[in-house]
Amino acid sequence: MPELPEVESLRRILARSADRRTITEVRVVEPRLRRPVAHDLADRVAGRRIESIGRRAKYLMLALSGGNTLLVHLGMSGSLTHRRVATDDAPFMTRHDHLELILDDQSRLVFNDPRRFGLMKVFDADGLKTAPELAGLGPEPLDGGFNADYLAQVCRGRKAAIKNVLMDQGIVAGIGNIYASEILFRAGVRPTRRAGRLKRAEIDLIIRFTPIILNAAIASRGTTFRSYRDSRGQPGRFKERLMVYGREGEPCRTCGEPIRNVVVGQRASFYCPRCQH
DNA sequence: CTTACATCCTGATTGC
DNA sequence: TGCAATCAGGATGTAA
Numbered sequence: 001m002p003e004l005p006e007v008e009s010l011r012r013i014l015a016r017s018a019d020r021r022t023i024t025e026v027r028v029v030e031p032r033l034r035r036p037v038a039h040d041l042a043d044r045v046a047g048r049r050i051e052s053i054g055r056r057a058k059y060l061m062l063a064l065s066g067g068n069t070l071l072v073h074l075g076m077s078g079s080l081t082h083r084r085v086a087t088d089d090a091p092f093m094t095r096h097d098h099l100e101l102i103l104d105d106q107s108r109l110v111f112n113d114p115r116r117f118g119l120m121k122v123f124d125a126d127g128l129k130t131a132p133e134l135a136g137l138g139p140e141p142l143d144g145g146f147n148a149d150y151l152a153q154v155c156r157g158r159k160a161a162i163k164n165v166l167m168d169q170g171i172v173a174g175i176g177n178i179y180a181s182e183i184l185f186r187a188g189v190r191p192t193r194r195a196g197r198l199k200r201a202e203i204d205l206i207i208r209f210t211p212i213i214l215n216a217a218i219a220s221r222g223t224t225f226r227s228y229r230d231s232r233g234q235p236g237r238f239k240e241r242l243m244v245y246g247r248e249g250e251p252c253r254t255c256g257e258p259i260r261n262v263v264v265g266q267r268a269s270f271y272c273p274r275c276q277h
Numbered sequence: 278c279t280t281a282c283a284t285c286c287t288g289a290t291t292g293c
Numbered sequence: 294t295g296c297a298a299t300c301a302g303g304a305t306g307t308a309a
Contacts, residue, residue: 001301001302001303002303003303034285034286034303034304034305058303058304073303073304074303075285075286075302075303075304076286076301076302076303077286077287077288077301077302096287113286114286114287114288115285115286115287115288115301115302116285116286116287117285117286117302117303117304118303119304133304158279159279159280160279160280164280167303169303169304176302176303177301177302177303265280265281266281266282266283266302267301267302268300268301268302279309280308280309281307281308281309282306282307282308282309283305283306283307283308284304284305284306284307285303285304285305286301286302287301288300288301289299289300289301290298290299290300290301291297291298291299291300292296292297292298292299293295293296293297293298
């Protein structure tokens with residue numbers, strides 16, 4: 001499930017392999033993603049050069065010559081792979097390859113998404129400023145905007161579980177189910193705790209560990225839990241370093257207590273009953 | 278305003 | 294072994 005570290009890893013790899021290349025052709029094989037790919041997307045992308053590759057929250061942003069921006073979201077099962085040639089292991093097209101960007105060096109960026117929860121949308125410069133996908137996003141967790149004063153303020157009076165607060169893209173942008181659980185483990189706070197009941201010291205710990213966890217995950221090029229692959233088709237290595245996510249019944253790496261799985265806001269949430277309070 | 282929940286989808290896993 | 298039921302979950306839209 002691609003979250004900020006996976007998308008940021010993808011961005012960094014693509015920045016080396018695809019940046020400054022011209023998109024010579026766009027092929028839409030399956031437009032039925034979560035929202036249909038616009039019929040004019042190919043015309044608005046083809047022939048333009050990739051000027052820079054950015055990221056906002058879990059969105060990848062390809063800035064194109066002429067002012068258009070291609071916004072990409074991987075949903076839950078999406079990947080964007082850079083393929084230079086067809087091989088036996090990676091044939092030219094595979095199942096669930098929905099859209100491909102052909103670059104001027106004959107390589108291709110292929111969007112594959114089995115569950116089709118992803119997004120591919122193009123904006124002009126004005127449209128990007130008012131893009132509904134980006135308009136309501138909260139601060140980036142690796143920028144200064146996500147600090148203890150801010151988190152304390154948004155938690156004040158809230159009855160929602162702190163884990164739901166961390167996953168609310170309007171409060172802080174880019175954290176999903178895996179990293180919310182990992183951050184709360186490191187902060188020693190149970191995912192079920194009501195946000196408004198947290199002490200300032202606990203808020204401080206959440207803020208302190210958020211960039212530590214996310215940067216460590218980026219350094220491992222993300223977490224591959226089931227299917228995530230980076231643009232070279234490689235899995236992320238952070239799964240080996242997960243402390244709680246997906247480890248129900250396994251011993252806590254700190255104290256040995258079995259990790260528990262509780263449902264918070266319709267999502268599986270993992271925690272150590274001894275290390276987290 | 279906040280919170281709850283159904284919806285989209287298919288591969289992997291579980292149950293019988 | 295085989296098939297059906299269940300689960301997983303990011304963002305969105307609607308309802309309470």
